[in-house]
Amino acid sequence: MKVTRASDVVVGDWPTSPEVVALIEGAGASLAWDVLADTAVPAARVHDPERAAEWLWEVYGDAAEAVLGGASEVEVPADGDWRVRDACRRAAQLEWARAWWPASVTAGVPALDPVVLHVERAVALSTVEHLLDDPDAVERALASVVSLAVPTSDPELDALAGRIAALAEDYGVELRPAEAPTRSGFALAAGGVDAAGGVTALSGASTVDWTLVPHGVVDASAPARWAVVRRQGRTVLEVSVVPGPTPGPRLAARFGDVEVALDGVDAAGWLIGSSPVSAAVLLLPPDRRVLTVYAPGFAEPAAPDPDAGPRRAAIISYARSRIGSPTATTTERTAR
Amino acid sequence: MSTVRAATLPRGALVARAWAGLGAAVAPLSNAAGRPLTRTVKLILDPLVLRPVLNPEFASGAVAAEHADALTSRIADAGPVLAATASWFTVLKKERRRRWITDGNPQDLYFQRCFELATGHGEPGPDAADVAAAVLEEVHGRAGPTVAALRDFVTDPANAAELTRLLDTAWDAPRPPAPALPAPALPATAPFLATCAVTPDRALFAALVAGSAGSAGAADLDRPGVALAHGLTSRDRPVRPELGRGASKANLPRPFDRSIVERLFAPLTNAFQREGLADVPTLVRREITRSAGPWQLADEESRLVVVLGRDASADLAGPPVGGPGSAAARLRSRWEREAYVHRVLRMPSAAPPEVRADVRGVREAYLRRLWVRLHGRELRHDTVTSDQVWDVLDGVLRSVILDQRDRLRSVLEREAVA
Numbered sequence: 001m002k003v004t005r006a007s008d009v010v011v012g013d014w015p016t017s018p019e020v021v022a023l024i025e026g027a028g029a030s031l032a033w034d035v036l037a038d039t040a041v042p043a044a045r046v047h048d049p050e051r052a053a054e055w056l057w058e059v060y061g062d063a064a065e066a067v068l069g070g071a072s073e074v075e076v077p078a079d080g081d082w083r084v085r086d087a088c089r090r091a092a093q094l095e096w097a098r099a100w101w102p103a104s105v106t107a108g109v110p111a112l113d114p115v116v117l118h119v120e121r122a123v124a125l126s127t128v129e130h131l132l133d134d135p136d137a138v139e140r141a142l143a144s145v146v147s148l149a150v151p152t153s154d155p156e157l158d159a160l161a162g163r164i165a166a167l168a169e170d171y172g173v174e175l176r177p178a179e180a181p182t183r184s185g186f187a188l189a190a191g192g193v194d195a196a197g198g199v200t201a202l203s204g205a206s207t208v209d210w211t212l213v214p215h216g217v218v219d220a221s222a223p224a225r226w227a228v229v230r231r232q233g234r235t236v237l238e239v240s241v242v243p244g245p246t247p248g249p250r251l252a253a254r255f256g257d258v259e260v261a262l263d264g265v266d267a268a269g270w271l272i273g274s275s276p277v278s279a280a281v282l283l284l285p286p287d288r289r290v291l292t293v294y295a296p297g298f299a300e301p302a303a304p305d306p307d308a309g310p311r312r313a314a315i316i317s318y319a320r321s322r323i324g325s326p327t328a329t330t331t332e333r334t335a336r
Numbered sequence: 337m338s339t340v341r342a343a344t345l346p347r348g349a350l351v352a353r354a355w356a357g358l359g360a361a362v363a364p365l366s367n368a369a370g371r372p373l374t375r376t377v378k379l380i381l382d383p384l385v386l387r388p389v390l391n392p393e394f395a396s397g398a399v400a401a402e403h404a405d406a407l408t409s410r411i412a413d414a415g416p417v418l419a420a421t422a423s424w425f426t427v428l429k430k431e432r433r434r435r436w437i438t439d440g441n442p443q444d445l446y447f448q449r450c451f452e453l454a455t456g457h458g459e460p461g462p463d464a465a466d467v468a469a470a471v472l473e474e475v476h477g478r479a480g481p482t483v484a485a486l487r488d489f490v491t492d493p494a495n496a497a498e499l500t501r502l503l504d505t506a507w508d509a510p511r512p513p514a515p516a517l518p519a520p521a522l523p524a525t526a527p528f529l530a531t532c533a534v535t536p537d538r539a540l541f542a543a544l545v546a547g548s549a550g551s552a553g554a555a556d557l558d559r560p561g562v563a564l565a566h567g568l569t570s571r572d573r574p575v576r577p578e579l580g581r582g583a584s585k586a587n588l589p590r591p592f593d594r595s596i597v598e599r600l601f602a603p604l605t606n607a608f609q610r611e612g613l614a615d616v617p618t619l620v621r622r623e624i625t626r627s628a629g630p631w632q633l634a635d636e637e638s639r640l641v642v643v644l645g646r647d648a649s650a651d652l653a654g655p656p657v658g659g660p661g662s663a664a665a666r667l668r669s670r671w672e673r674e675a676y677v678h679r680v681l682r683m684p685s686a687a688p689p690e691v692r693a694d695v696r697g698v699r700e701a702y703l704r705r706l707w708v709r710l711h712g713r714e715l716r717h718d719t720v721t722s723d724q725v726w727d728v729l730d731g732v733l734r735s736v737i738l739d740q741r742d743r744l745r746s747v748l749e750r751e752a753v754a
Contacts, residue, residue, distance in 0.1 A: 007660070007669065018679040025677065047669055050397050050534055054348035064346070084369045099682035127368040130348075134738055135374050135731075139441070143742075169429065172441040214748055215682050249751035298684040298748070 001041070001063075003072050011060070011067055011074070012043035017311060019100045019210060022092035025133040028052035031059060031088060035096055036314055040089070041076050055131035058084040084128060091124035093329055100210070101332075102220030102316045103245050109220065109319045110335040111245035115178075116157065117331045118145045119164045124329075126167055142173040149178040156330050198231030201282055204289055208241060209304050210312065212294035217248030221316055226255055226291045228281055237281065238274040240266065241293050254292045254301045256284050262293070344398035347407070351381065354411035361419035364426050365447075375443040380421065384451050385414045420454035421447075424468075427460045431468040437476055444608040445475050481616045483583075483604045489616045490579055490597055499579055499620065503596070506628035507576040525549065525647045529663040532644075533726040541640075541722035550639025553646070554630035566646065567700020568592045568707060577627050591707045592632055596623050602708070603715050612716050619715070626714070631707070637719045638710040645706045645729050649699050663726060667733050671698065674737050683744055698736065706732045 001012040015021050015034035022033040024042075028051025031042040042059065046052045049068050056064040063074040094117060103111040122141035129138050145168070148161035168175045205223035218224075222242035229236050239253045239260045251262040251271060258281065262273040292301040322332040355362065355372050365376040372381060382388065386407065388395040393403040394410070411418075428446045449471050453460075457467065489495055528540045544550070557563045560572045568574075569592040580595020585605065588598055600619055603609045613619060626634040631642050648663040652671045658664025678685065709732060713720060720728055 018676075018682075021680045023677070023680050030673075030677075047673070048533075048666070053346045053398060054396060055346075057346055057349045058352075084371070087369050095681065099680070123368075129367050129374050130369075130371045130377070132374075134734060135378075140738065140742070169433065170442060172438065172443075172445075174438050211679075211682070211685070214684075214752075217752075247752045249748060297686060297751070300686050 001043075001074055001076060003067055003074055005070075005072075007047075009046040009049065009067065010043070011046070012041070014043045014045060017305075017307075019315065020311070022089070022096040024088050024092040024095070024128070026052065026055060026088075026131045027133050028054075029056060030133075031092065033089060033092055035093070036311075036318055040082070040085070042085075042089070042092075055084075058131065059088070084131070087124065087127040088131075090329055091121070091128055094121040094124055094331060097329070097331060099215055100315065101215070101335075102210075102312070102319050103216055103335075104219045104221035104316065106219055106242065107221035107316045107320070109316055110323065111216065112331050112335050114246075115146050115148060116160070116334060119148050119160050120329055120331045123160060123163050123167060138167070139171050139173060142168055142171060142175070145173075145175055147175045147178045154330075154334060157334065160330060198229040198236070201228045201230055201235075202289070203227035204291070206291040206293075207304075207309065207312075208293045209302070209308065212292070212299040212301065213251065214246075214248045214295055214298055216244045216246030217251070217295065218242065218293065219244050220312070224253065224291050224293045226253075226289075228277065235277050235279045235281065236274050237277045238272065239291060239293075240270045240272045243269065243271050249295050249297060251293055252296050254294070255290070256281060256288055344400055345404050347394070347396050347399045350399055350404055350407050351377070351411065354408040357408075357412055358415050358418060361415075362422045364422040365418065373443065375447060379443070379447040380418070380451055381411070384448070385411060385418075416458075417451070417454045420457075420459045421450045423460050424450035424453045424464075427464045427468045428471060431465060431472055435472065437472065439476060440606070440608050446471070449475070475611075481604055481610065481613050481619055483601060485616045486597060486600055486604060486620070487582065489620060491581055495617075496579065499596075499624065502621065502624050503576060503579065503627075506624055509628065525644050526658075526662075528722075528725075529644060529648050530659060530661070532663055532722070533661065533666055533730075536722045536725060538722045541725070544640050545636050548636060550636055550641070550643050551630040553643035554639060557631070563592055565700075567697060567702075567704050574632075591704055591711070596620060596627065599623055599627070599711065600715075603712050609712060609716065626711075633707075633710060634714055635719055637721075638714055641710055641720050641725060641728060642703070642706060644725060645732065646703060648729055649702050649733070652699050652702070663729055666726075667729065670730065670733055670737070678741075681741070683741060684748065698740075701736045701740075702733055705736050 004010045013034075015032055015037070020034050020036050022035050024031045028048035029044050029046040031044050033039065033042045044052075044056070044059065044067075046056070046067070053064070053068055056067065060067060060074065061077045061080045063076045066074045097112060098117060098121065101112050102109050118141070122138065122145050125132065125141050126138045134140065145164060148157065148164060150158050150161040152158055152161075164175070203226060205225045208218045208220075208222075208224050210220065219242035224239065224241040226237060226239050229238055237255055237258055237260060239255070239262060241251065241253070241262060253260045253262060253273065258275055258277050260273045260275040262271045264272045266272050292304075294301045319332075322328040323335050324333060326333075352371055355366070356370060362372075365373060365380070367373055382396075386394040393400065394407050399407055425442075425446060428450060429442055432442060453467065453471070460467070490499060525544065528537055528544060531537060557566070557568075558573055563569045563574050564572060567590065569590050571593065574592040577592070577599075578595040580597035583595070583598040583601035585602065588594060588602070591599075600623055603613065614622070622634065626632060629639075631639045633639050633642070644663070648658070648667055651658065651664055652668055658668075677683075706728070709728060710720065
């Protein structure tokens with residue numbers, strides 16, 4: 001692996017796009033895996049060599065010394081005791097899933113159970129607690145854990161439930177009691193803009209940029225649809241988007257200069273909104289007929305990343321491959 | 337190990353190897369990866385076994401190869417005591433569960449007690465349950481100061497008048513005159529901050545303490561808007577605090593606006609912090625004196641650390657002033673890293689209005705948190721040493737940043753429910 005040195009020491013190729021990064025914040029250095037690359041050895045960004053030296057050998061073995069000693073190329077041995085590195089990978093994978101798991105009815109990616117996610121995340125972080133930047137990371141993680149109701153139909157989940165109870169006791173944290181499952185069903189895939197009582201003059205669809213909405217609020221793969229409808233002599237822009245598994249803040253959409261609040265829900269459960277527009281909207285050139293869905297207060301509408309499409313398709317098919325996979329985390333494996 | 341023998345070895349690797357040699361007996365002090373828990377290192381291995389203060393060759397970081405065997409055999413020699421410590425921890429946890437005690441973090445509260453028990457009694461014997469019960473009684477039933485005792489003391493009419501008079505006297509006393517020197521003539525913190533993260537200069541720190549750099553740095557605080565700009569008060573200038581009656585943890589005012597009761601409230605509600613506190617009347621009288629001192633702190637060391645924190649955090653969001661490796665440059669790098677971590681964790685890029693002030697006011701939040709930490713340490717007589725300055729300065733920023741993440745998440749969740 002190559003080692004580059006600027007203000008930080010960077011080992012390997014740090015993944016470029018945030019949505020593929022499985023990150024762990026260690027003391028003095030962060031580790032990142034590219035979830036699409038499937039490599040065991042992470043890239044690292046070392047900002048405090050003295051602190052990082054305490055544990056970097058768990059990740060790079062003997063090569064850690066060369067990394068910190070000034071080498072520009074290191075060979076990470078294949079053989080070794082990599083249990084801690086693998087445990088870091090699991091914790092990082094869960095951080096990734098928490099932020100980017102692309103739940104989508106249309107793409108067939110089921111939602112993660114947030115209860116399982118938080119439990120497994122706290123257990124994973126406790127396994128590598130000794131190298132984390134935050135000395136209180138386990139307590140912090142336990143604060144968002146809700147007890148797992150046992151027994152479940154899955155022995156791995158039962159084992160997790162036992163471990164989280166012991167962990168909470170070791171740290172003196174009282175877990176919130178298990179709640180009745182609140183996960184609502186997904187919206188039906190059929191629904192959306194419906195020009196009932198009007199004449200659709202123009203319509204189209206755009207993908208939703210993941211970075212503009214919180215995790216799980218919008219179906220990761222379904223397009224947002226828009227239509228310019230003439231009704232009773234007025235022109236109206238109607239917008240609809242397929243919600244994801246997690247309720248979120250109010251969404252809005254921007255089309256040209258028109259701002260539409262998505263404050264309604266249609267019969268199929270889609271989030272909808274409409275706004276009167278001047279007929280001039282019909283004269284917008286095709287390249288400006290772009291619908292941008294965003295969550296005000298979370299992100300400002302921005303021009304989409306042109307490479308995002310193929311990358312997100314790859315993330316969706318990666319997520320599909322994790323369900324039921326023995327190498328995946330319990331959280332991913334049991335998504336449904 | 338590789339065949340090329342390195343001149344130094346990471347201490348973490350040596351500790352991990354020695355620890356692994358102790359086997360399953362120390363599992364209760366280990367994490368699932370078999371490494372000692374963070375608090376095992378902080379509360380047991382460092383202060384009680386390796387003792388780097390007495391054995392600087394065992395300090396964290398790189399250990400010279402010639403000391404490697406000494407370090408590992410020190411841990412191996414402590415094996416029986418550590419195994420007994422682990423057994424006692426299990427016994428104490430069991431007794432804690434039996435008594436439905438949920439207060440505090442058992443590692444914080446019991447680790448050092450367990451080591452004492454292991455040293456004195458060896459492995460738990462037939463009387464283990466009784467011994468454990470006595471320890472829990474002592475830790476949790478401590479007759480020490482409590483919030484209730486504090487409230488009773490200050491609201492007792494027999495004391496209230498005297499305490500108010502004490503407050504008046506302390507605040508009416510003429511302040512030490514502000515140094516008439518122009519700012520550049522104040523003792524400079526920059527040389528100490530330049531290296532404190534890696535090689536803290538004890539002599540420089542001592543000179544800054546002796547020169548009252550901390551107190552001198554507080555001279556401006558009485559000028560309109562200065563303490564406000566530091567985030568330490570919501571007023572234009574600090575006023576004499578009230579004695580106070582009650583407090584709520586969720587809604588504490590800014591440090592200088594807190595009543596005497598509010599200042600003592602948080603330390604008294606934390607079982608771990610309560611250990612070693614003075615009795616209530618002493619705590620209150622000292623707090624009154626403290627509130628009238630420079631930075632409203634009592635020790636010159638704490639005052640100096642506030643000034644160091646103020647100087648090191650000055651360029652979090654402005655143009656960089658500290659050289660590479662300086663405390664200022666390192667704090668800034670942590671702060672800049674956070675923007676990237678936000679994107680990776682899919683945190684809001686446009687802050688919701690209720691959090692926006694916090695994000696913009698990171699330096700004020702930083703100085704507030706720093707003050708609270710130093711105040712708590714004063715109460716526990718845990719004076720910051722030159723070696724600890726960087727951990728305090730850096731730890732406070734980390735804690736401000738992580739709390740901000742938690743707040744952003746909970747705002748998102750609240751909006752979702754609404």
